[in-house]
Amino acid sequence: MRGIRRNPGHSRMTDVAARAGVSLATVSRALRGSPEVSAETRSRVLEAATSLSYVVSPAASRLASGRTATVGVVVPFITRWFFAEVVAGLEKGLHQAGMDVLLYNLGDADGRSRFFDRMPLRRRVDAVVILSLALDGCELDLVTGLGVPVVCVGMQVPGCSSVGIDDIDAARRAVRHLIELGHERIGMLRGAVEPNLGFTVPLDRHEGYLAAMAEAGLDTAGLTASTPWGPDGGAHAMTELLALPQPPTAVFAESDEMAIGALRTLRRAGLRVPEQMSVIGFDDHDMADLLDLTTVWQGVHQQGATAAEMVLSGLAHPDAPPRRVLLPTRLIVRQTTAPPRISARPSLNVPA
Amino acid sequence: MRGIRRNPGHSRMTDVAARAGVSLATVSRALRGSPEVSAETRSRVLEAATSLSYVVSPAASRLASGRTATVGVVVPFITRWFFAEVVAGLEKGLHQAGMDVLLYNLGDADGRSRFFDRMPLRRRVDAVVILSLALDGCELDLVTGLGVPVVCVGMQVPGCSSVGIDDIDAARRAVRHLIELGHERIGMLRGAVEPNLGFTVPLDRHEGYLAAMAEAGLDTAGLTASTPWGPDGGAHAMTELLALPQPPTAVFAESDEMAIGALRTLRRAGLRVPEQMSVIGFDDHDMADLLDLTTVWQGVHQQGATAAEMVLSGLAHPDAPPRRVLLPTRLIVRQTTAPPRISARPSLNVPA
Numbered sequence: 205m206r207g208i209r210r211n212p213g214h215s216r217m218t219d220v221a222a223r224a225g226v227s228l229a230t231v232s233r234a235l236r237g238s239p240e241v242s243a244e245t246r247s248r249v250l251e252a253a254t255s256l257s258y259v260v261s262p263a264a265s266r267l268a269s270g271r272t273a274t275v276g277v278v279v280p281f282i283t284r285w286f287f288a289e290v291v292a293g294l295e296k297g298l299h300q301a302g303m304d305v306l307l308y309n310l311g312d313a314d315g316r317s318r319f320f321d322r323m324p325l326r327r328r329v330d331a332v333v334i335l336s337l338a339l340d341g342c343e344l345d346l347v348t349g350l351g352v353p354v355v356c357v358g359m360q361v362p363g364c365s366s367v368g369i370d371d372i373d374a375a376r377r378a379v380r381h382l383i384e385l386g387h388e389r390i391g392m393l394r395g396a397v398e399p400n401l402g403f404t405v406p407l408d409r410h411e412g413y414l415a416a417m418a419e420a421g422l423d424t425a426g427l428t429a430s431t432p433w434g435p436d437g438g439a440h441a442m443t444e445l446l447a448l449p450q451p452p453t454a455v456f457a458e459s460d461e462m463a464i465g466a467l468r469t470l471r472r473a474g475l476r477v478p479e480q481m482s483v484i485g486f487d488d489h490d491m492a493d494l495l496d497l498t499t500v501w502q503g504v505h506q507q508g509a510t511a512a513e514m515v516l517s518g519l520a521h522p523d524a525p526p527r528r529v530l531l532p533t534r535l536i537v538r539q540t541t542a543p544p545r546i547s548a549r550p551s552l553n554v555p556a
Numbered sequence: 557m558r559g560i561r562r563n564p565g566h567s568r569m570t571d572v573a574a575r576a577g578v579s580l581a582t583v584s585r586a587l588r589g590s591p592e593v594s595a596e597t598r599s600r601v602l603e604a605a606t607s608l609s610y611v612v613s614p615a616a617s618r619l620a621s622g623r624t625a626t627v628g629v630v631v632p633f634i635t636r637w638f639f640a641e642v643v644a645g646l647e648k649g650l651h652q653a654g655m656d657v658l659l660y661n662l663g664d665a666d667g668r669s670r671f672f673d674r675m676p677l678r679r680r681v682d683a684v685v686i687l688s689l690a691l692d693g694c695e696l697d698l699v700t701g702l703g704v705p706v707v708c709v710g711m712q713v714p715g716c717s718s719v720g721i722d723d724i725d726a727a728r729r730a731v732r733h734l735i736e737l738g739h740e741r742i743g744m745l746r747g748a749v750e751p752n753l754g755f756t757v758p759l760d761r762h763e764g765y766l767a768a769m770a771e772a773g774l775d776t777a778g779l780t781a782s783t784p785w786g787p788d789g790g791a792h793a794m795t796e797l798l799a800l801p802q803p804p805t806a807v808f809a810e811s812d813e814m815a816i817g818a819l820r821t822l823r824r825a826g827l828r829v830p831e832q833m834s835v836i837g838f839d840d841h842d843m844a845d846l847l848d849l850t851t852v853w854q855g856v857h858q859q860g861a862t863a864a865e866m867v868l869s870g871l872a873h874p875d876a877p878p879r880r881v882l883l884p885t886r887l888i889v890r891q892t893t894a895p896p897r898i899s900a901r902p903s904l905n906v907p908a
Contacts, residue, residue: 283637299670491787494817
């Protein structure tokens with residue numbers, strides 16, 4: 205029943221009854237999952253309802269299917285733009301199909317171990333969506349042990365469908381943009397990988413940076429600054445690179461949030477962007493356009509929507525093989541990148 | 557059992573058994589809610605466990621209490637910084653008490669009517685937390701009809717505990733800051749109230765603006781620009797005010813997101829902040845510090861934490877009268893506000 209779309213005013217219970225060749229009362233009983241209705245009749249009614257896009261109430265659907273009509277969604281940090289956007293896209297697709305979302309926000313390594321310790325999703329959900337967590341063997345066993353379809357966003361689990369982007373390729377493209385502008389000393393502002401959270405995205409984006417630099421025969425030694433993820437981290441990482449004997453002329457930030465922090469450092473240091481420093485981010489965060497930040501766009505909402513679709517098809521076709529969907533990314537050139545100007549190399553006077 | 561804090565390694569089942577004067581097996585049975593244990597013994601065990609901060613598994617707690625150990629949280633927009641932050645604070649407090657969160661993100665007026673139409677929280681939660689929605693009579697009946705404690709953040713419901721800030725007073729303070737700097741023509745960038753979502757915060761912040769201006773005997777006619785909420789809305793509202801025959805010298809934005817949009821308009825128009833235009837926001841969004849934005853801070857995480865505490869005490873003491881907690885706000889002066897400079901009045905050349 206989950207696949208039935210809400211299509212108000214489109215068809216009615218009487219149409220379902222007529223199509224299935226039963227009484228209205230039988231339709232009602234069948235949709236409620238009443239034992240008075242034979243399995244054969246019930247399946248006939250459900251088929252008629254499906255073909256007519258009949259809108260059943262989720263409560264009826266739940267009773268009829270014996271399921272929870274709820275999807276558990278596990279996110280590392282709901283306060284980060286990326287995760288909130290994915291969840292919004294996911295919820296939209298699931299709500300339209302009459303399914304509810306039970307959201308788990310891990311928050312930190314403690315939250316993560318508490319979650320896997322307790323597995324509060326057990327017997328409460330029909331499917332699980334996991335965002336951006338590389339699972340260890342034990343965690344993997346716990347999740348697959350739930351016995352429901354698992355869909356991954358931004359990471360992969362053997363045997364499960366997943367959606368994401370090619371982070372290595374997208375990061376490589378960002379750095380190539382700087383190389384094509386003529387930059388040779390290009391730094392990377394990197395979020396230190398949170399201990400025990402096992403994100404693979406930071407690793408992939410760094411790999412893309414290294415690959416693009418290697419392809420162009422450019423040196424990367426000492427040009428990566430790792431700080432805690434986020435705007436403040438980006439600000440500190442930028443300060444670190446400015447303090448080098450020979451600072452870079454351009455930087456690639458792992459995420460737009462880190463790029464935005466870097467812009468603050470540059471503003472406070474009195475350095476002009478892009479004249480004295482080019483900055484490129486990653487994600488196309490809401491704020492990127494507002495700050496005229498050059499970045500790599502990814503379809504965040506679309507990843508959520510695709511995951512919702514994978515959940516629904518996983519429930520409809522439990523035996524279908526897992527799918528891996530890679531969504532495209534796109535370079536968005538705004539005002540923070542330009543060719544290097546030899547005369548405008550950053551000064552060595554760095555703010556404290 | 558919900559009030560028991562996780563305190564790993566602090567006390568053990570044997571201590572509980574000793575204190576309650578029963579066997580280990582009885583403790584286990586009592587915590588599982590087994591009918592083999594008398595009500596008197598069970599309450600003795602629970603008391604001992606509570607006093608020793610014994611960590612029961614949520615599953616055991618659920619069985620023992622006959623409850624879901626789940627709190628339903630209803631938010632209008634999970635993608636907005638404010639709501640995500642409140643949810644993070646709320647979840648932290650509830651998770652520590654062994655409770656899970658079932659999150660409902662309404663998203664828009666359609667999502668709202670679907671939610672109240674279906675009431676998917678029914679029989680699934682022990683309590684409900686509602687964020688920033690003014691409920692109409694019918695919605696109110698549906699929520700109170702759930703028969704569980706209801707806690708409100710950023711709005712009030714008769715008979716329910718609530719936490720929030722005094723938006724009128726805080727907005728008045730923001731505008732007074734501009735007045736004290738010597739500004740007389742002060743505009744407001746206002747998010748148009750979403751139809752049917754019934755937010756009261758925009759109304760209150762506008763009222764605070766009008767009150768501060770009236771107290772100082774300043775004119776407000778034509779100085780409020782209303783646009784859809786968000787950075788783009790703020791950008792458009794700023795453009796509107798710049799197009800006035802006599803533009804303001806300072807603006808108060810309903811939220812930092814709108815102020816950030818206004819900063820983009822000013823940057824693109826070539827106007828310097830604060831020399832040619834002072835801008836003050838509201839919220840102390842993560843980005844405010846990065847953009848050196850003067851604003852009014854509110855304890856967003858703290859509102860979530862307070863709501864969690866209200867949920868727990870509402871469950872522990874169902875007959876206690878509802879509480880109303882107003883958390884303090886604070887003016888944070890950064891780099892976007894300064895006295896007006898007569899010579900530096902904004903030009904009338906406004907970007908398209």
